[in-house]
Amino acid sequence: MKTILLVPTGEGVGLTSACLGLIYALECQGIKAGFLKPFSQEAQAKTEDRTAALYQHLFKDETVEPIDFETLTQRLNQGENDELLEDAVRFHRQIAKKHELIIVEGLVPTSRDPFAAEINTALAKALDAKVVIVSNANINQATTSAEKVESLLRQYGGVSCGRMSGVLFMRTKGLSEESAQIPVTLDPSLRLVDETQSFVAQIQKTHAHIGSKDLPVIGLVPFSNTLSVPRISDLASHIQASWINRGDANQRRVLHSSLIASNIEYELNKFVAGELIISASDRIDVLLASSLASSNGIPLAGLVLTEHHQPNNDVLNFCQSAIKLGLPILHTPLSTFETSQRLANFGNEIPVDDTERAEQVTRFVSSHIHPDWLTSLINGTHQQRLSPSAFRHELVQKSIAAKKRIVLPEGDEPRTIQAAAICQSRGIAQCILLAKPEAVVEVAKARGIELPNDLEIIDPDLIRDNYVAKMVELRKGKINDLQAKEQLQDTVVLGTMMLALDQVDGLVSGAVHTTANTVRPAFQLIKTAPDYSLVSSVFFMLLPDEVYVYGDCAINPDPNAEQLAEIAIQSADSAKAFGIDPRIAMISYSTGTSGAGAEVEKVAEATRIAKERRPDLLIDGPLQYDAASVESVGRSKAPDSKVAGRANVFIFPDLNTGNTTYKAVQRSANVVSVGPMLQGLNKPVNDLSRGALVDDIVFTIALTAIQAEQQSA
Known part of the structure; x- marks a missing residue:
């Protein structure tokens, strides 16, 4: 039994995408990997865990339901760390009945969940897992990228601990636009061989062990605007909005957002495809301009009207052509500034029902994982240890x-x-x-x-x-x-x-x-x-x-x-x-x-x-x-x-x-x-x-x- 635990260096590194991409890459090598997420960090009680649900949809395979966040924190507060780890082992053994290789998703360390790093370290030992560090990177900031990895590495006792399997750099910035193209199927030709070698060479000037045979860089995944963008439907609850017209909210993606504050004639350049327009609800001119743009064939991501009250029906009747074309329109009681701030802080996580994006991300990530590392993972021997x-x-x-x-x-x-x-x-x-x-x-x-x-x-x-x-x-x-x-x-x-x-x-x-x-x-x-x-x-x-x-x-x-x-x-x-x-x-x-x-x-x-x-x-x-x-x-x-x-x-x-x-x-x-x-x-x-x-x-x-x-x- 081989187990790979993916642990993130922080928030927003694309942990879920990394897990799904690695599972897909293994499947393309003929290995049906199991998936385990022992503990959920979904804050809302009884909320379906995203990664587990996406795994079941994409790979048509069963996994166990993770321990919910409320139960997790309660038991940690009661000092039941050992019992939680035994539950994780129990889940692991269930999945091991049908799989010889299991990918495990660790916890994300956040200001709310400072215990995550400690739990991840204990989880690696409990499941006798090899560890893949998942981090974001910037090609032009090699030392900063390496220091994030190094900080996490120290928690496991460094490279010499024997648990490290590799580093996967996700959402890597500083690469050309061509490198972020989306494959229709798994496309190994997308793998950035020269870029990876160059980046590793820069890292090794200050951190020689990162990229070495003891800690290989197993993939360099570019940041993709197309894959990192949410649908307009994903944003509604985040900004406390209600729908005036839902339209094509499940299909339209927010590539950019623009706040319309000045006279409309100076803002018309912002009405472009994929743009989310944000304006106070008393700006009838903005509503009409959005409607006209839609009628002219410009697929805006949507329109968010803030403060005050919703436009009256007479105004909305003027916008029927845009409404019929599927323009999503929302209203939120938040101020225009508050709305913009919340949207700026919106995470890149893939929602449970966004299966189209999940499939694209999965193929994209898997195309950038080093095939030699996959082969060594599949064929390599592992000395089994029985953890406490x-x-x-x-x-x-x-x-x-x-x-x-x-x-x-x-x-x-x-x-x-x-x-x-x-x-x-x-x-x-x-x-x-x-x-x-x-x-x-x-x-x-x-x-x-x-x-x-x-x-x-x-x-x-x-x-x-x-x-x-x-x-x-x-x-x-x-x-x-x-x-x-x-x-x-x-x-x-x-x-x-x-x-x-x-x-x-x-x-x-x-x-x-x-x-x-x-x-x-x-x-x-x-x-x-x-x-x-x-x-x-x-x-x-x-x-x-x-x-x-x-x-x-x-x-x-x-x-x-x-x-x-x-x-x-x-x-x-x-x-x-x-x-x-x-x-x-x-x-x-x-x-x-x-x-x-x-x-x-x-x-x-x-x-x-x-x-x-x-x-x-x-x-x-x-x-x-x-x-x-x-x-x-x-x-x-x-x-x-x-x-x-x-x-x-x-x-x-x-x-x-x-x-x-x-x-x-x-x-x-x-x-x-x-x-x-x-x-x-x-x-x-x-x-x-x-x-x-x-x-x-x-x-x-x-x-x-x-x-x-x-x-x-």
Whole structure:
């Protein structure tokens, strides 16, 4: 799946035209691209989004309805940025079902919407998208044009961030009139090869990377008066006007506008084709002159009468010939000056119903996009990254599909109750709280938590005795009835017995219990899976750009080479289960053969064993952390490695290193970590941090449900 996000440097750059033109250019290359606009900026509530509507009309394809502007701003004000990005991922996945390449329209930064740039940056990461910067330009002002691009580029970390795909210059001024001719069909001969090369050469005098292979200029689209002009019908609401005669308002376009203020004999030169005449409504001479011009075959764009009142019927009767010829006439209560000001500030956006202009603009833009760039986009490979937003989305969707029963032994703990209520209401899992029902109800009432009707609450005192005999049988020779009954007082042990007997599919605990309290009963009653000799753990580290898997950071203090290889294999399989294509780095304090010592040799041997057992996996080591995660360092220290600089699964040599690293990254980089998730058990049991937030518990329940589905497959 390839995704291209188009982000504008500011208002009025032609973002919609750029999106539609790129989609058309791809279609002419035989690629049916999908289109996504996650968030609408239409200010009026329940207004159809322009780009989405035009895309559906032009390409006869469906897209999703974007989140409306009012909802967007409300949720941003409530701090729901992550949830909005998860919605964007959900939309993206819907479109991805039918398309292998998706064009995404970003938000336009305005004085009203200062958050747009931040959302666009987050959107690029959430959708793992390549970015095309869309900006306007002036051939005679290369440095100014470059600085607009540079300002936006800095928000993404510069060219070196690896996300940049190119720059598309729209509405470029300073070119000859011939360059703005409108093609009847896609016409690649219109592409301004020499002009583009010359313009890029000027830019590179001050900004060498713009136009380089790392940030190519993918098109130079001239400004076109014909394509940038609105119809007279588009202007009416903008100037608060009502129609005296609508006429051909949907066909006539406003090439220029003229304010008639002096004696009419000095203004007659303004009555030309495509002109919008603006005058006070008491200027009957202007109305009559407009009528006469129309009768003489001059197709004026229209006439706007301002202030006062509309002309009376006797005057309009004199203008019947012009009215019959379709001259649009409007009246606005605004002053002549106010009307002129508003028209001067009218945007160039294509209205939803102006399909003729949309078709022309689409062909025009696509004719100017570099075909070599299109070919590289279509044929180029892209290393897939699973973003945190995509990870959370996939987590929820897979757990909903799994439909598993998850027992929560800490059933009266407030965060656990709230998490269970969320999971139950969203269908993430069927949750079972082990607690006194009245205690749960009391906590829910105090915290304002609405308990779903189908949420199961089981009183441990009512079921405990049912498990005594079974527990003695499972731990034959190690405990008697009395000891079993005593251990079953612990709800974690009770929940683990329910799991051992297949009455539930998974267990989550640890909000108030230690890791040992959660894990020990699992070791005793669930035991390890047939393919494994040990239990280990992974954390899913939700870094800004990508989700990493860290193992083992919670269970094994000092694994030997065999055990470390097994942890690597378990972690790779866990990564796969959650949509991550594993590239596994065996971490050490030295890379390759650069260092020596028992610890390095252990990692090298573990790498050899893991490769031998699972030749299907990409595994390399020993690798230092920077050599594993930073592309430039990886190329330098391990140039032949397929993992170095690209790793997403990190296997640490011991618990000391793993736990320290995960906590350092989590706290220093303010990264969300999901886990620890235990792996290697016959059935899924997962531990929580005692400082876990409600969201942490929700995601751990979802993880557990997916594990259960994987193990039952």
